Amino acid sequence: MTIASAPAAAAAADASLRWHPGGPFSLLQSLGILMRGNGDPSFANRPDGLWMAFTTPDGPATLRLTAVSGPDCWVDAQAWGPGAGSAIAGVPRLLGRDDDWSGFDEPEFQAGLPRLVVGARRRNPGLRLPATGRVVDSLVPTILEQKVTTIEARRGYRYLMYRYGSPAPDAGRHAPSGLLVAPTAAQWLGIPSWEWHKAGVGPQRSATVMRALRSAAGLERLASLDAAEAGAKLQTIPGIGIWTAAEVLQRTHGCPDSIAVGDYHLAAFVGYALTGRKTDDAGMLALMEPWRGHRQRVVRMLGLSGFRKPAFGPRMTIQDHRGH
Numbered sequence: 001m002t003i004a005s006a007p008a009a010a011a012a013a014d015a016s017l018r019w020h021p022g023g024p025f026s027l028l029q030s031l032g033i034l035m036r037g038n039g040d041p042s043f044a045n046r047p048d049g050l051w052m053a054f055t056t057p058d059g060p061a062t063l064r065l066t067a068v069s070g071p072d073c074w075v076d077a078q079a080w081g082p083g084a085g086s087a088i089a090g091v092p093r094l095l096g097r098d099d100d101w102s103g104f105d106e107p108e109f110q111a112g113l114p115r116l117v118v119g120a121r122r123r124n125p126g127l128r129l130p131a132t133g134r135v136v137d138s139l140v141p142t143i144l145e146q147k148v149t150t151i152e153a154r155r156g157y158r159y160l161m162y163r164y165g166s167p168a169p170d171a172g173r174h175a176p177s178g179l180l181v182a183p184t185a186a187q188w189l190g191i192p193s194w195e196w197h198k199a200g201v202g203p204q205r206s207a208t209v210m211r212a213l214r215s216a217a218g219l220e221r222l223a224s225l226d227a228a229e230a231g232a233k234l235q236t237i238p239g240i241g242i243w244t245a246a247e248v249l250q251r252t253h254g255c256p257d258s259i260a261v262g263d264y265h266l267a268a269f270v271g272y273a274l275t276g277r278k279t280d281d282a283g284m285l286a287l288m289e290p291w292r293g294h295r296q297r298v299v300r301m302l303g304l305s306g307f308r309k310p311a312f313g314p315r316m317t318i319q320d321h322r323g324h
Contacts, residue, residue: 012172013064013078015088019095020074026126027067027075029304030096034130034251036141037154041161042168044176049076053168053181054137056083056090060181062168063087065095081169096128099254104294112290114274117298120305127300131254133223136185136216138251139234142244143208144201156199163199164191185216208239227255250296259288259295266299272309273302 027050034052035043044051049066059082066076075095079087103109110118132138145153164187165180183191188209196206212219215237222230230253231245243262249255260266261281271279274287288295 013080014084015079017077017088017091018074019077019092019097020072021095021097021128024126025067025073025075025095025128026124027065027095029124029126030128031065031094031130034132036157037150039154039158041158041165041178041180042182044179046176048174051171051176051179053179054083054087054132054134055181055184056086058086059083060166060169061087062171062175062179063091064171065091078171080171080175084169090133093131093133093254096130096254098131099129099256101128101297104256104297109294113298116273116305116307117301120301124301124304127304129254129256129296129300130251132252135219135222135230135248135252136188136213137182138248139212139219139240139244140182140188140209142247143205143212143239145247146205146208146239146244148205152200156201159199160191160195160201163195164188185213185219189213204239208237211239212237223252227253227258231255231258256297257293257295259284259299261285269309270299270302273305273307278309 028045031050035045038045042053049064051062051064053060053062055061061079061081061083063077063079068074068076075091077088077091079085081087105121110121113121141153141157144157161180161182164183166183166187168175168179168181191206193203193206196203219234222233225233227249231242231249234240234245234248235242241262243260246255246258246260249258261284267281267284268278270284270287271277279287288298291298
């Protein structure tokens with residue numbers, strides 16, 4: 001679909017909105033963190049926009065976002081389905097309306113940042129930290145990523161999505177085929193043990209999902225709390241630690257300070273980027289302490305800087321338990 005046809009699409013949608021970010025904005029950079037790889041069945045990145053499907057309090061929705069660049073850039077949003085109104089109401093926060101970079105961009109603060117970070121920020125002024133407010137949708141795939149490779153976790157997530165996800169609400173002839181809404185908490189809880197096994201998800205991770213989702217209503221209420229309180233409450237659930245909570249809060253709250261302590265790669269990456277040497281979690285936290293309050297912003301800028309840590313050392317082995 002071309003930009004010229006956007007008004008027609010908005011008229012055909014169940015709900016629509018044009019949002020002005022008030023400054024530079026990059027749609028894919030900002031929302032890319034929400035996708036579980038290029039094969040995530042709940043997303044489709046196409047020339048006519050970024051499509052996604054999810055459940056809202058009012059039911060499922062299909063959402064299309066199309067960014068228009070220029071001096072006065074904007075994002076057009078159209079939604080379809082029972083949850084269309086709720087999806088559109090959440091678009092500004094989803095796109096980072098509440099993500100304020102002004103303190104990070106202050107000259108005095110910038111003067112204390114590494115050149116890698118300053119350069120990356122200058123080249124990527126349109127990055128915003130998204131806030132979905134959907135805790136279950138972020139928590140389940142994050143639990144699946146605990147203590148396994150990203151490849152293995154995403155393979156399992158795709159398997160379960162194709163088996164138990166629901167077709168996205170019909171958005172007419174322009175919609176991508178095969179777009180899926182992730183299972184609801186009740187649907188996740190209904191997945192039998194042998195299907196978790198076929199997905200390559202071990203009993204420890206599947207048990208953590210089940211334990212967390214038995215209080216799904218309470219989980220979704222965490223979206224209304226500040227990030228620190230929500231993270232503390234998440235970690236009261238057995239099997240959910242600081243890494244899982246941080247990964248969730250980055251997506252649900254757009255938390256600018258949440259960093260994934262315990263990540264298999266992050267501490268070493270940060271250490272090499274900032275000092276030229278590998279470090280551990282304690283070393284990473286010490287290095288990042290001067291930028292407390294903005295540590296997730298620093299990590300995102302390091303990721304966009306083009307820096308790559310040295311490629312040597314043992315690799316994590318992908319284990320396939322599905323045939324056992």
